[in-house]
Every structure is written in structure tokens, then in C-alpha cells.
Amino acid sequence: MSNKTPAERLYAIVEQGLCIGCGLCQTVAGKDAQGKRRVSVVKTSNGYLTPVIESELDHETVDRIYATCPGTRVEGLPSRLIEADTRQDNVWGPWRRMVRAWAADPVVRFEGSTGGVLTALAAYLLVSKRVEFVLHVKTSSSEPSFGEPTLSFTDADVFEAAGSRYGPTAPLLNIDEILERNQTFAFIAKPCDIGALRNYAKQDERVDRLMRYCLTLVCGGFGTPQSTNAFFRRVGIEPDTVTGLRYRGRGCPGPTRVETTETVQEFHYIDFWGEDETTWALPFRCKICPDGIGEAADIAVSDTWVGGSPNRVDSVDDPGVNGLIARTAAGEELVAAAARDGALTIDYDIIPDTLSLYQPHQVNKKYSAWARHQGLGDAGRIVPHTEGLRIEELALDLPEEANRFQRDGTRQRVENGKASEPTPEKA
Numbered sequence: 001m002s003n004k005t006p007a008e009r010l011y012a013i014v015e016q017g018l019c020i021g022c023g024l025c026q027t028v029a030g031k032d033a034q035g036k037r038r039v040s041v042v043k044t045s046n047g048y049l050t051p052v053i054e055s056e057l058d059h060e061t062v063d064r065i066y067a068t069c070p071g072t073r074v075e076g077l078p079s080r081l082i083e084a085d086t087r088q089d090n091v092w093g094p095w096r097r098m099v100r101a102w103a104a105d106p107v108v109r110f111e112g113s114t115g116g117v118l119t120a121l122a123a124y125l126l127v128s129k130r131v132e133f134v135l136h137v138k139t140s141s142s143e144p145s146f147g148e149p150t151l152s153f154t155d156a157d158v159f160e161a162a163g164s165r166y167g168p169t170a171p172l173l174n175i176d177e178i179l180e181r182n183q184t185f186a187f188i189a190k191p192c193d194i195g196a197l198r199n200y201a202k203q204d205e206r207v208d209r210l211m212r213y214c215l216t217l218v219c220g221g222f223g224t225p226q227s228t229n230a231f232f233r234r235v236g237i238e239p240d241t242v243t244g245l246r247y248r249g250r251g252c253p254g255p256t257r258v259e260t261t262e263t264v265q266e267f268h269y270i271d272f273w274g275e276d277e278t279t280w281a282l283p284f285r286c287k288i289c290p291d292g293i294g295e296a297a298d299i300a301v302s303d304t305w306v307g308g309s310p311n312r313v314d315s316v317d318d319p320g321v322n323g324l325i326a327r328t329a330a331g332e333e334l335v336a337a338a339a340r341d342g343a344l345t346i347d348y349d350i351i352p353d354t355l356s357l358y359q360p361h362q363v364n365k366k367y368s369a370w371a372r373h374q375g376l377g378d379a380g381r382i383v384p385h386t387e388g389l390r391i392e393e394l395a396l397d398l399p400e401e402a403n404r405f406q407r408d409g410t411r412q413r414v415e416n417g418k419a420s421e422p423t424p425e426k427a
């Protein structure tokens with residue numbers, strides 16, 4: 001047993017750059033005898049959403065947080081969802097079907113982040129009465145660059161929440177209250193959020209009983225609050241004056257639209273993210289992510305830009321085409337039914353190598369994750385527990401020098417203070 005206090009152990013997840021602000025530990029920590037939350041996930045002084053301790057914590061509670069937090073535990077698809085005829089790709093994980101697709105409704109396709117597939121599938125789940133609501137996220141009502149959880153009960157609600165949010169977003173913030181509704185639901189969120197809820201299913205039987213579908217987006221990481229503010233300043237906007245931010249959508253990727261009290265300005269995705277992976281400013285947890293490809297979901301959906309980024313010329317009139325991986329029998333059936341009933345347009349079937357062309361950064365990250373985790377261990381840091389993600393096997397395919405480079409690089413990053421965050425304090 002470590003000689004740290006429970007509070008020090010919880011804050012170590014944040015201080016070591018492993019918290020992605022999913023919101024789950026607020027529920028896992030529960031309430032004290034006075035009915036007060038022991039932990040709240042709120043905006044803290046470093047600009048992220050992180051846990052803050054509100055009432056006394058014990059080691060047993062922190063053990064339960066470590067067993068569910070996506071910063072400390074990442075697992076692949078539960079084995080009960082892998083069928084005998086499910087195919088396995090070493091990089092892309094379990095899959096039953098891969099296609100290029102878009103929302104059949106041109107308005108949804110236009111409004112969506114890429115081709116509106118997640119919005120189309122979520123609306124189809126509601127209108128076909130497969131679930132009672134969809135838990136996903138919309139733009140935050142208080143922080144224009146953040147997302148916040150939302151429950152959609154109609155296709156109009158789902159449509160309202162279309163689009164990608166690249167700022168801090170805690171979809172699991174009030175999952176205790178959401179489960180108390182005792183209604184069936186689908187969950188749409190980032191791979192780490194999906195993994196968190198799958199982890200929590202082992203502590204709360206309501207998750208598997210009520211959650212009928214998990215849909216996710218292939219995820220390269222979200223933008224740091226610092227880089228978003230730097231973007232605003234680069235384009236001549238004071239961050240404090242921003243009243244609205246739409247990262248993308250309305251075309252693919254569509255404009256990055258910034259509203260202030262005085263103006264509305266539109267920029268290109270490349271103005272926000274830069275030309276390619278080397279310019280992405282990401283939280284540390286995203287740099288060591290062993291699963292940006294949504295292995296624990298029924299369906300994972302991506303962009304289809306060859307090389308991983310759009311270019312300014314082709315994106316002018318790009319209507320948006322999603323890559324789609326159906327990993328489970330339920331996911332495969334949903335895609336077929338949505339296409340049959342006119343909610344989804346399938347372009348054609350693809351294979352894992354096609355996705356690797358669209359997502360070279362995901363391939364690189366999957367191969368690097370194990371050595372990066374070894375580097376964390378070398379530096380005396382928490383090493384996330386991983387299962388069913390093949391990261392060691394992939395790393396062993398690489399030359400020894402390549403793994404050494406990643407491992408030493410991560411250790412150095414830790415030693416240089418680039419993988420550390422301050423102890424959380426409410427902003």
C-alpha cells in the first residue's frame with residue numbers, strides 16, 4: 001500500500017497528466033453521510049475539467065476510482081461481445097464490417113462533423129424505439145470552447161448536438177442520476193469516455209442492463225485550453241470576449257466559427273489544428289493513448305482524409321464521408337437496419353488498410369503506446385493498466401531502437417515537467 005493519502009492518490013491522476021476530465025469519479029466517489037458529493041469534476045485553475053475533493057475520501061473509494069478511471073485503466077471490447085466470426089486486426093482491433101458512409105438526410109450530412117453518421121444513427125435509434133434516450137454532448141452553456149453532457153429524446157434533440165467539440169468535455173458528469181432514470185439509452189462519446197463507462201459497468205449492474213449501444217468517434221485527442229486560447233489570440237480575438245465557438249461541421253470539416261460580443265468570424269480547421277499531426281497541441285493523456293480507435297464501442301466512426309488532415313482546396317466543397325467500424329453484432333445489425341430504412345447511405349465496404357491510409361496518426365500511436373507506457377514506468381509514474389489492446393504485441397513488431405526512442409522520449413518528457421499538471425484548485 002502506498003504511503004500517500006487518499007486525496008494525494010486521487011490528485012496524482014491529475015498531476016501526472018492522466019485525467020481527461022470524463023466526470024466519472026464524481027459518481028464513483030459517491031456522497032458522504034450529509035449527502036454531499038465527495039468529489040466534483042469542475043473547471044480548475046489549469047483550464048481543464050478535473051476532480052476536486054469536496055468531502056473526506058478513503059482508500060477504498062480511491063481504489064474504485066483507479067479501477068474505473070480511463071486515465072488508469074483502459075480495456076478493449078468486453079469478451080462477451082466478441083463473436084467467433086468477429087475479425088481481429090492487430091492495429092484496428094475487433095471488427096465485423098467496415099464501410100464508408102454518410103447520413104442519408106443531406107441536412108444532417110451537412111450539419112454533422114464529418115458526414116453526420118453519428119447523428120443519423122442516434123436519431124435512428126430513437127425513432128426505431130431501440131432506446132429511450134441518447135447520452136452525448138453539446139456545446140457548453142457556460143464555456144464556449146467546452147462540451148457538456150446532454151440527453152436527447154427526439155431526433156431534433158440529437159440534431160441540436162451534432163458536431164465535434166474539441167475542448168474539455170465530461171459526458172459522464174452525472175451518470176449516477178442518468179442511471180437512476182432506469183431507461184434504456186445509447187452512449188455517444190470519445191473512446192476514453194466509452195472505456196470509462198465499460199469499466200464502471202463492473203461496479204454498477206445498471207450500466208449493462210440499460211446501455212444498449214455505445215457509439216464513438218475515432219479520436220486523435222482534444223485541444224488543450226492553452227492552445228485554444230493561443231488560437232484565439234493568433235487570429236486577433238481576446239479569449240475572454242468569445243461567446244460562441246463551433247469547431248467544425250456545416251461541410252467537412254466546415255468552418256471554425258468564433259462569435260464574440262462584437263463579431264462573427266470563420267476560420268479553417270487548419271487554422272485551429274495546423275497542417276498535420278506534428279502541430280496538434282494535445283493533453284499528455286492523449287499522447288500516450290492506447291485506444292484512440294474506440295475498441296470498446298459497438299461502432300466507431302472517423303474522418304476519411306487520406307493522410308489524416310484535410311487540405312484547404314479539397315475541403316471547400318467536401319460533403320463529408322465517414323469511415324465506420326462495426327465491432328459487435330449489435331453494431332453491424334444497426335448499420336444494416338439504418339441503411340435499409342433510409343437513415344444511412346453506405347458508399348462501399350473497406351478494410352483495415354484503408355483506415356490506416358485515412359488515419360496514419362492512429363497507426364503510429366497504437367504502435368508507440370506500449371513503449372510510452374514503459375517510459376512512464378521508468379520515470380516512476382502511474383502506468384495505465386491496459387488489457388485486450390495488443391499494444392505490447394504491436395511494439396514488439398518494431399525495431400528495438402524505435403521502442404527505445406519512444407520510451408526514452410516519454411521518460412524525458414516527464415523529467416522535463418511536460419507531463420505534469422498542478423494540484424487541482426477550482427478556477
Ligand SMILES: Cc1cc2nc3c(=O)[nH]c(=O)nc-3n(C[C@H](O)[C@H](O)[C@H](O)COP(=O)(O)OP(=O)(O)OC[C@H]3O[C@@H](n4cnc5c(N)ncnc54)[C@H](O)[C@@H]3O)c2cc1C
Binds near residue numbers: 116118171222303322
Ligand atoms: C476530440 C476529438 C478528436 C477527434 N479526432 C479524430 C481523429 O483523429 N481522426 C478522425 O478520423 N476523426 C476524429 N474525430 C472525429 C470527427 O471529428 C467526427 O466526430 C467523426 O468523424 C464523427 O463525425 P459525424 O459527422 O458522424 O459526427 P456528428 O454527426 O456531428 O456527431 C458527433 C457526435 O459526437 C458527440 N461529440 C462531439 N464531440 C464530443 C466530445 N468532445 N466528447 C464526447 N462526444 C462528443 C456529439 O455529441 C455528437 O453526438 C475527433 C473528434 C473529437 C471530438
Ligand code: SF4
Binds near residue numbers: 013014068070
Ligand atoms: S479521467 Fe475521469 S475518472 Fe479519471 S480522474 Fe479524470 S474525471 Fe475522474
Ligand code: SF4
Binds near residue numbers: 190192193220291292
Ligand atoms: S486521444 Fe485518447 S485520451 Fe485523448 S481524448 Fe481521445 S480517446 Fe480520450
